[in-house]
Amino acid sequence: MIKQSVLLRMDFFFYSIFERRIRMLVLSLSDVLAAAAVSLMVTIFINGIINVRKSLANVYAIISAMKDGASDVTEKCYVIFPIKDLDFKGEKISRGNRVRIKTKTDVDIEGIFIGGNSQNMVCIKTSKHVIAHELKNISEIIKLS
Structure with missing residues (x-):
């Protein structure tokens, strides 16, 4: 044990x-x-x-x-403004052209021409905005190169 x-x-x-x-x-x-x-x-x-x-x-x-x-x-x-070419006071503008638009109220808009429509309106794409404007309120359109 x-x-x-x-x-x-x-x-x-x-x-x-x-x-x-x-x-x-x-x-x-x-x-x-x-x-x-x-x-x-x-x-x-x-x-x-x-x-x-x-x-x-x-x-x-x-x-x-x-x-x-x-x-x-x-x-x-492009759908709303289907007209590609515009003749404004002898100035022929095509889609994609750089333009300067002067309105009757002395506002300058510079951008790319998008197109026009049958209601006498044009569309311009600027650097910040897309602007639609009536032709009767535009005093001149200048094509830029």
Whole structure:
């Protein structure tokens, strides 16, 4: 039979091994708080990157919609103003020519001639706008080269 003292020593040996392992697994409060702070910072950083990517995607979508919208307006102008050539006071103007129009109210409009229609209106595409104007309110049209 094994002696009582040997059993006690073996129990103490196993107990001390398990106690050391348990102590190694136990985290202090500062360790837990540090891990929480690091995980919060990583989460904020990842969410920031995701938000920036979404914002850039929205900006690109808006820019492409603006470009598509401008071409849509130009296409509609070609449909609404189907007359390609215009003869105004002896000056022959064709679609795509750069023109300067002076109105009776002394407003100068410079741009590309899109066309005219049967209701005596012309369409000019400037750098910022697409303008439709009545022929009766135009005093002169000058073709630019």
